[in-house]
Amino acid sequence: MEKTSLFFLLLVLSSVAYYLGRQRSLSVAGGRARELHSLPSYHGFYVSLWAVVPALSLLFAWLAFEDPIVTRLVTDALPGEVQSASPDHLSLVLNDIRNVAAGQASGEPDPVIRQAADHYRHLQVLSNRLLTLLAVLLAVAGAWFARGRISVRHRARNKVENSVMIFLVVCSTAAIFTTIGIVLSVLFESLVFFQKVPVTEFLFGLSWSPQMAIRAEQVGSSGAFGAVPLFTGTLLISLIAMLVAVPIGLLSAIYLAEYASPRLRAIGKPLLEILAGIPTVVYGFFAALTVAPFIRNVGTTLGLDVSSESALAAGLVMGIMIIPFVSSLSDDFINAVPQSLRDGAYALGATQSETIRQVIIPAALPGIVGGILLGVSRAIGETMIVVMAAGLSANLTFNPLQAVTTVTTQIVTLLVGDQEFDSPKTLAAFALGLVLFLVTLVLNMIALYIVRKYREQYE
Amino acid sequence: MSDVIEPNKLAPRRTLAAVNASLPRRHAAEKRFRLYGLAAIIVGLVALAILFLDILVKGYSAFWQTNIALDVFIDPEIVDPVGKRDPEQLALSDYDALLRASLARIFPDVKERVKKRELNGLISGGAPFDLRDRVLADPSLIGQTVRIWVTASADVDMYTKGYLRSDAPESEQRLKDYQFAWLEALDADRRLEKRFNTRLFSAGDSREPELAGIWGAVAGSFYTLIVTLSLSLPIGVAAAIYLEEFAPRNRWTDLIEVNINNLAAVPSIVFGLLGLAVFINFFHLPRSSPLVGGLVLTLMTLPVIIIAGRSALKSVPPSIREGALGVGASPMQTVLHHVLPLALPGMLTGAIIGMARALGESAPLLMIGMVAFIVEIPRSTLDAATVLPVQIYLWADSPERAFVERTSAAILVLLAFLILMNGLAVYLRKRYERRW
Numbered sequence: 001m002e003k004t005s006l007f008f009l010l011l012v013l014s015s016v017a018y019y020l021g022r023q024r025s026l027s028v029a030g031g032r033a034r035e036l037h038s039l040p041s042y043h044g045f046y047v048s049l050w051a052v053v054p055a056l057s058l059l060f061a062w063l064a065f066e067d068p069i070v071t072r073l074v075t076d077a078l079p080g081e082v083q084s085a086s087p088d089h090l091s092l093v094l095n096d097i098r099n100v101a102a103g104q105a106s107g108e109p110d111p112v113i114r115q116a117a118d119h120y121r122h123l124q125v126l127s128n129r130l131l132t133l134l135a136v137l138l139a140v141a142g143a144w145f146a147r148g149r150i151s152v153r154h155r156a157r158n159k160v161e162n163s164v165m166i167f168l169v170v171c172s173t174a175a176i177f178t179t180i181g182i183v184l185s186v187l188f189e190s191l192v193f194f195q196k197v198p199v200t201e202f203l204f205g206l207s208w209s210p211q212m213a214i215r216a217e218q219v220g221s222s223g224a225f226g227a228v229p230l231f232t233g234t235l236l237i238s239l240i241a242m243l244v245a246v247p248i249g250l251l252s253a254i255y256l257a258e259y260a261s262p263r264l265r266a267i268g269k270p271l272l273e274i275l276a277g278i279p280t281v282v283y284g285f286f287a288a289l290t291v292a293p294f295i296r297n298v299g300t301t302l303g304l305d306v307s308s309e310s311a312l313a314a315g316l317v318m319g320i321m322i323i324p325f326v327s328s329l330s331d332d333f334i335n336a337v338p339q340s341l342r343d344g345a346y347a348l349g350a351t352q353s354e355t356i357r358q359v360i361i362p363a364a365l366p367g368i369v370g371g372i373l374l375g376v377s378r379a380i381g382e383t384m385i386v387v388m389a390a391g392l393s394a395n396l397t398f399n400p401l402q403a404v405t406t407v408t409t410q411i412v413t414l415l416v417g418d419q420e421f422d423s424p425k426t427l428a429a430f431a432l433g434l435v436l437f438l439v440t441l442v443l444n445m446i447a448l449y450i451v452r453k454y455r456e457q458y459e
Numbered sequence: 460m461s462d463v464i465e466p467n468k469l470a471p472r473r474t475l476a477a478v479n480a481s482l483p484r485r486h487a488a489e490k491r492f493r494l495y496g497l498a499a500i501i502v503g504l505v506a507l508a509i510l511f512l513d514i515l516v517k518g519y520s521a522f523w524q525t526n527i528a529l530d531v532f533i534d535p536e537i538v539d540p541v542g543k544r545d546p547e548q549l550a551l552s553d554y555d556a557l558l559r560a561s562l563a564r565i566f567p568d569v570k571e572r573v574k575k576r577e578l579n580g581l582i583s584g585g586a587p588f589d590l591r592d593r594v595l596a597d598p599s600l601i602g603q604t605v606r607i608w609v610t611a612s613a614d615v616d617m618y619t620k621g622y623l624r625s626d627a628p629e630s631e632q633r634l635k636d637y638q639f640a641w642l643e644a645l646d647a648d649r650r651l652e653k654r655f656n657t658r659l660f661s662a663g664d665s666r667e668p669e670l671a672g673i674w675g676a677v678a679g680s681f682y683t684l685i686v687t688l689s690l691s692l693p694i695g696v697a698a699a700i701y702l703e704e705f706a707p708r709n710r711w712t713d714l715i716e717v718n719i720n721n722l723a724a725v726p727s728i729v730f731g732l733l734g735l736a737v738f739i740n741f742f743h744l745p746r747s748s749p750l751v752g753g754l755v756l757t758l759m760t761l762p763v764i765i766i767a768g769r770s771a772l773k774s775v776p777p778s779i780r781e782g783a784l785g786v787g788a789s790p791m792q793t794v795l796h797h798v799l800p801l802a803l804p805g806m807l808t809g810a811i812i813g814m815a816r817a818l819g820e821s822a823p824l825l826m827i828g829m830v831a832f833i834v835e836i837p838r839s840t841l842d843a844a845t846v847l848p849v850q851i852y853l854w855a856d857s858p859e860r861a862f863v864e865r866t867s868a869a870i871l872v873l874l875a876f877l878i879l880m881n882g883l884a885v886y887l888r889k890r891y892e893r894r895w
Contacts, residue, residue, distance in 0.1 A: 161791040171697035175718040178758045185736030248499045255496025272503050279819030281848040282870050285855045290513050320506045351485055353492035381726020383822035408728050415826050433732040444724040
């Protein structure tokens, strides 16, 4: 039986088990539900959990170990000369076998492979049958065992609630596991990379050209992995973005919080926040096809030499995207400044703008800085806009009219397409990812710390 | 003594004079400041308006596709030489020849080989298949001359939409003068017509702009979001319940909280690296599949759902919990039977917003190979697929004007979905929001 249908069969079995457990508890109590320690439905859930949890665990364990074991068995059954071939060749052969077994073979396969494929398919069928049998047996045994334990004093509710609690706790650790997963996955590949390319060269090298030759003896086969041009490119584009986003975001937050009529605020705030909801690929398209040609045309009429993938275009559009990140957090914090501070300033004769500049902004400054830091981290990590609108050439320049490349652009170009996990070219992407993760992590930590500390101050 | 009193009496007046003198300057500053604020908002809104208008103007025409009317003689000699009306035989026939013949009848004086090829290039490479489907559906057409509308090629489409002009300089021209003459002749003959572009919504990707559609990408997005929703909603809700209702305040829960807030701000591309290293390289899940895409997006949307879920739970007043506990419910019953139902609309709103973000996300999906050129419509979560934003990215790379138009149309469809989802979230919030 297929695993998905087995899964649904187990779900059906669990509902049958629920019904059986409920009935059993009622019959044990002689139909008087109030005699029972727990409600009949808890007895039902109890039996149903016993039916489904062990069987599902078996199913998942099977999913994890089935393929390696079957592959091992098939490999052992292969003729000796194939087995002793290089690991690369062996994995190619295994791939062929899988394809033939799945019926996706192109042309007439080699008899050895055909035989192995038949063996493979046979083992798969066998394994599926065994799994179905075992899982159903386990479900029935579990349900039978649980049903036998039902009595008037059986504390089914506590047991069911404990299982639910375990589920809740496990789910709450998902975030921890995600972080661990991110750290481990980028760290491992980066360490392999740093064995091939020294850390110092990566962090301080001035030239970036990750093209690896196909053959080892070819000219220029080493590639250059100095990431400084990427860092400066990222900084340049982020700087342009923040030069757009900070004044516009901050001023509009101030206006919306302090000056705007309730109606303007009710319309203006959500409209500005739409900017944060637009997919970044849309901004990328806009930057590449509308803004970049526009800037180039303006530059040409002014007699400037503007690259068609200028940092300016990507930065401007990214700035527009970040406006709401800056404005909505600033807005929250300006609103959180107590009215008494405003009243005090007005009583001293300050005008509204003087109050804002000399009282409210300083009071809300931590929040505003937090918002700006989150905006910077967003700008550094933004991918689609720069992939579509910024260039690929790693120029070490601070001229916004030239093309620069960024960390995220390079990660995408290095990893899209064929990947070899032993070439520095692919691994370099993970090293860049590590840098990106660490930098944004530090920025986020600082921002969140400031925001949190400040929130407590006025609460 | 009076001398000493005088300055004291004068001082406030002098201050007042100083203040009065500075007032015009200060009021001007006030006005300026106000204007800056207003200008900032206007700049933001104008940018938004330009963005939308630009895409609308570029994209609206893609919803129509030029068709050419041809009087096709469905020659039994070519279509069904055996005469058995056998569907298998009919499916293999050379319908292209029929179309070529009918074009040749309209332009009898085109004799040169190169020009003939260009003439045949006016109709799309997909047109013979349309004709085949028609004949297969109704074999009685064989032997008759029927007037059918076939899909025109992208260049013709661009011509009728006015993007290709015959008066532009020769060097920038995609079409030659005599090709324009053909098109003008066809137009004068009322053989060119723009019809609603159903293929855009029903076809998968294609190298030919006029045959390319977004349905494959929409299906991919659908499967990806199904995986994301079915994992992130239960896990997110469970995590929110634990953290808000049961977790003791200690270092461990603090760590979890910091982690969640941090993950919400980690660049999306890093999640793509995680997906590549863990799901594809370690667990050997199928590359480019909606399953892996959905898993990656689950990890990305979880923080959003958890944060929204916690604030929804927080807004349920303690009196509800106290009431339930007071009549003897266990803590778990209190939460699951009384608090959760009240918090659920808020949680769903958060989930929908998270899903909308996942729908628009493309960077992490590039990492796990959902950028392949895929013509087939995916049928399960294990098939190779792409998603709508990635399709936009792929099309945006094509230089043809016809693809620019289709990219914008795909963006419009994506934005329509997003507006729909966010609208639903707003509606849910308005409909079920309770003030305690």
